[in-house]
Amino acid sequence: MDKQRRVRKRVPRALADASSKRCARCRRQKVKCNGSFPCSRCTRRQVECQGDPRSGAISAEQPSAHRHAASCSRQGNPRLPVELGLPEAFSPGESPAPPLTNPLAIDCSSYSLDTNGRPVHLGTSSTWSFGRRVLRMTYEAAMHAPLPSENLLFDGTCYDLGWDEKRHPSSQVDLEVVALPSPDYAHPSGLWYIHYLLILAFGKAFVVQTSRGRKPPGADLFRLAMSLLPPAHMFVADAIHMVQILCCAALYLQCLDFRGPAYRIIGQALRLALQGGLHTEMHGQDVSDAHAQRSHRVWWTVYILDRQMSSLMGVPMAISDDAINAPLPTFPGEPRKSMTLEIQIKLSRVLARIVENTAVYGADGRLDKQFLSSTKDALKNIAGVADHLNGSFALPNNAVMRGISRVSASLHLMQHQCIVLTTRPLLYNLFESRIGGSDPSLIRTARSGSVRNLLLICIDSAQQMLTILASLQSQDILEGFLRFDLDATFAAHLTLLMAPTIDPTLIKNQSIWLKRCYSVLEYIISCGNMVAVQVKSELRHLEDILSRWPMDDEFNQGEAPQQQSSRSSLPPEGPSPKSALPQPMIVQNNFQPLEDTLQMEGLWWQEGLSSEYLINFANSIDLDSLDIL
Structure with missing residues (x-):
């Protein structure tokens, strides 16, 4: 035997x-x-x-971990020059490519040299990092040379705060600032005074629509406040008030694109809050109800800011949701405020799960069955918030969302950014294959099945964000100082630039959509936002390179795609872009929609994404659709 x-x-x-x-x-x-x-x-x-x-x-x-590390190392190094042209076709007998590695995974380290030659880490979920990866890859493939760092956007390069790194006000501080408020009834060394200065800095930034050179509005007030602020690591007095001050400082810096300092300051606020037990229920005979309610409000403010800033930096979250049991604060007589906070917290939790998901941005991330399974889970998590969002903050039922509120717009923008963040790794990998010419079989998968549907929902969310932003622009409530509208515009614009390079049929009338993107950017620029100037410059540069990229032979020969894009609409027309900076904001009232409306598979987008639609879409994803790659 x-x-x-x-x-x-x-x-x-x-x-x-x-x-x-x-x-x-x-x-x-x-x-x-x-x-x-x-x-x-x-x-x-x-x-x-x-x-x-x-x-x-x-x-x-080799073990899979070693293969993955080798692939990641190639991502971090400058790409080898490749010829502008179509890659060599495979012979019929060859099998598909091996499983794809997610280049945006957390262990695929990638860096970009700043203007001083220092390496800057490109975070996994960071939109800025994503844009830099795309621009660098495209430039190096087209120009056969490294992307020069001059005239590129880096952390803290747009504005000059005039900070001399000292703990005392410099001699250049405006004396009028020191006189606020008058010393006959207030002592300027208290925390309330520092908080007051930061609120004034925000107020000045909201009102003043221009910048004096590279000096942002409110910089003198902010600098004075920070010079009076006691060191957080030695502070033992009113921790809750200190947390509030740090939140204000972090948000102000974030608006000026000082992302690193903002992230570090919100980290200090989070740790002070944790030390004070603000993440707990705050029950006990020594804790008054008023103190508990104040603590809950401060905690969830820190939580939301930390989640968003960590995502924008592309770094892991500082605290797990499992360690938090603080209840939501109550707002007597203001149910809408309670609903707003509840939905924003739910979306922040979804955002954290996407960033921390091991199959999407975590270690050993691969574009395979596990990635698709995690994508399904993320879409279902978003679906869990969709009905609550649509029921409480429904979008206007008209073609261009006239009359949309600022709160509704912000929440819906956050929802669609979660969808884009979930599906963006797949978009990037297919774009990389197209630019690098490494594997034509990958591009062919984008023309049918679940892969195409995932690309479409990513594109549709980008277009929906743009429609919401255009509506805010038409009502003159588009935010020029706070970064959230600019970040949403940047994320949507990148998606709409990349998708046609993979497959031109994914988007109809791309030029009109891009025109709308630039119109939104010009509006933000007209508000004196210097960061938007740099963002627009990099997007123009990327568009110029991609516009000269050769089209796939199959489309040049007129081959009909297997599926058309789910979009059959044009973005509504809006105000003409403004070009000069700085200049006073000009209100324009010639916002004229086109007749076409935005819809996908019979779903009217201006009514919002329903949970039923998202769940059905998630369940339709074929987990084996990436196994052939």
């Missing part, structure tokens, strides 16, 4: 020798391999050959 088993296990010597000469990647794919290092197939596909370069023999198959 043992002899028979041994006979059955024997392999012809010729076949065994041929198999041993193949690299590990070709063995897994069961395709022919010439046995050289690197083998011809891996060279043609521009992937790492898993052979032994020293002896010519083929090494044992």
Whole structure:
């Protein structure tokens, strides 16, 4: 019996020798391999050959973690120049590519050199980092040279706060600032005075629509407040008030694109809040109801800001939701305020789950069945908020969302940003394959099935964000100082620029959508926002390169796509873009919608995304649709 088993296990010597000469990647794919290092197939596909370069023999198959690390290392280095043209086609006998690695995963470290030559980490979920990755990849593929760092947006480069890194006011502080409020009834060293100065800095930034050079409005007030602020690590007095002050300081810096300092300050606020037990129920005989309610309000403010700033930095969240049991604060007689806070907290939790999801942005992230499963879970989490959002803050039922409220717009923008953040890794990987010309089979998957549907919902959310922003612009309530509208515009614009490069049929009338993007940016620029000037410049640069990129031969030959884009509409027309900076904001009333409305599969977008639609969409995702890649 043992002899028979041994006979059955024997392999012809010729076949065994041929198999041993193949690299590990070709063995897994069961395709022919010439046995050289690197083998011809891996060279043609521009992937790492898993052979032994020293002896010519083929090494044992590498563990997945090592393969993933090798792939990530290639992401961090400058890309090899590639010719502008279509990649070489595969022969019919070759199998598809190996499983895709997510280049946005947390262990795929990537850096960009700033103007001083210092490496700047590109975070996983950061929209700024995402835009820099896309621009660098596209520029290097087209120009065969590294992307120059001059005239690019980096943290803290748009504005000059005049901070001399001292703990005392400099001699340049306006004396009128020191005189607020008058010393006959107030002592300027109290925390309330520092808080008051920060509120005045925000007020000045909201009112003043221009900047004096690189000096932002309210900078003198902010600088004075920070010079009076006691060190947080030594502070032992009113911790709750200190947390409020740090939240104001972090938000002000975030608006000026000092993302790093803002993230560090909100981190200090979070730790002070944790130390004070603000994340707990705050029950006890020594805790008054008024103190508990104030603590709950401060805690959830810190929580929301920390979640958003961590996501914008592309770093892990500082505290797990499982460690938080603080109840929502009550607002007697103001039920709408309670609903607003509740929905915003729910969306912040969804955002944290997306960023921390191991299959989307976590370690060893791959674009495979696990990624699709996590995408389904994320969409279902968003669906859990959708009906509550639509029921309490429904969008106006008209073609251009006239009459949308500022609160409704902010919440719906946050919801769609969660969808874009969930599906963006797939968009990036397909875009990378198209720009690098590494694997035409990847691009073909974007033309049918679940992969295309995921791209479409990413694009649709980007278009929906743009429609909401255009409506805010038409009502002159688009935010020029706070960063949230600008970040949403940047994320939507990048998506609408990248998608047609993968497949031109994904978006109809792209030029009109981009015109709307630039109109929104021009409005923000007219409010004196210098960050928007840099954002617009980089987007123009990227658009210029992509506009000259050669189209796929299949589309040049007029091949009909398997599916058309779910969008059949144009963005509504709006005010003409303004070009000068700085200048007073000009209110324009010629907002004229087109007749077409935005819809997807019979769903009217201006009524919002329903939970039923999102759940049905998530359940329709084929988990095996990426296995062929």
